[in-house]
Amino acid sequence: MLVDNHTHNYLCKHADGMIENYIQHAISIGLDEIGISDHTPMPDNWDREFRMTEEQFWKEYSPTVFVLREKYKNKISVKFGLEGDFMPGTESWVKTFNAKSDFDYVIGSVHYIDDWGFDNPTFVAKYDVKDVNEIYEQYYDRINGSAQSGLFDIIGHCDLVKKFGHRPTKAMEEVLRETFALVKQSNMAVEINTSGLRKPVKEMYPSETVLKILSEYGIPLTLGSDAHTPMDVGRDFDLAKQLIERYGGGKISVFSKRQRSEIKI
Numbered sequence: 001m002l003v004d005n006h007t008h009n010y011l012c013k014h015a016d017g018m019i020e021n022y023i024q025h026a027i028s029i030g031l032d033e034i035g036i037s038d039h040t041p042m043p044d045n046w047d048r049e050f051r052m053t054e055e056q057f058w059k060e061y062s063p064t065v066f067v068l069r070e071k072y073k074n075k076i077s078v079k080f081g082l083e084g085d086f087m088p089g090t091e092s093w094v095k096t097f098n099a100k101s102d103f104d105y106v107i108g109s110v111h112y113i114d115d116w117g118f119d120n121p122t123f124v125a126k127y128d129v130k131d132v133n134e135i136y137e138q139y140y141d142r143i144n145g146s147a148q149s150g151l152f153d154i155i156g157h158c159d160l161v162k163k164f165g166h167r168p169t170k171a172m173e174e175v176l177r178e179t180f181a182l183v184k185q186s187n188m189a190v191e192i193n194t195s196g197l198r199k200p201v202k203e204m205y206p207s208e209t210v211l212k213i214l215s216e217y218g219i220p221l222t223l224g225s226d227a228h229t230p231m232d233v234g235r236d237f238d239l240a241k242q243l244i245e246r247y248g249g250g251k252i253s254v255f256s257k258r259q260r261s262e263i264k265i
């Protein structure tokens with residue numbers, strides 16, 4: 001059984017295609033399940049240039065997923081997900097917002113260090129004026145907060161900070177072990193996200209260094225393409241499957257109404 005738990009659509013304003021186009025592509029490549037997981041709205045519609053507004057969530061995103069789930073139920077299982085953002089200070093807003101919908105799962109992602117969207121190509125120059133080791137430490141500090149928040153089911157692209165190829169100059173082993181010990185305690189899954197292969201770093205999220213730690217700690221894996229265009233649904237899953245065999249015992253987590261279960265790929 002093969003599942004893509006991480007997909008976007010035009011509502012976030014930096015992806016192409018309707019939700020239905022993503023589902024149709026998933027069917028065409030033989031996936032058994034697709035999760036719709038566009039970027040969450042934020043308090044006061046902050047950062048609305050890169051995400052749907054709250055009004056779009058209620059009027060369009062949520063109802064469309066349920067209509068399409070019904071329409072395609074004989075061809076594919078459609079899950080209602082969301083890619084949440086962990087930002088210190090927004091926790092209670094996120095908790096209230098997430099509780100209002102019947103999500104199958106919510107991905108917890110870190111895309112911001114303070115107000116810097118460090119994975120946004122528009123703001124990449126900031127890597128050159130900051131200490132890269134400090135950036136990594138700040139990033140993993142936010143991941144720790146996300147794991148401890150209890151708000152999310154999946155850690156999204158857990159080493160996203162490498163996206164443009166900036167590498168720390170000091171060993172990160174201790175930082176990584178602290179983070180993934182917290183993730184283990186949280187009972188969350190960590191996604192294998194193939195989109196890194198399509199970014200300047202040209203590497204899966206996470207790296208095999210991180211996957212080794214995950215496997216040592218017995219942290220469950222899940223799988224997503226992070227498609228921002230319908231053709232990218234299921235992209236490079238042949239490579240991801242090899243990693244799931246090697247580091248996850250051939251199993252991934254799937255979600256229904258925020259309950260995790262494991263399937264064999």
Ligand SMILES: [Zn+2]
Nearest residue numbers: 008012014039
């Ligand atoms: Zn995006």
Ligand SMILES: [Zn+2]
Nearest residue numbers: 083109156157
């Ligand atoms: Zn993301």
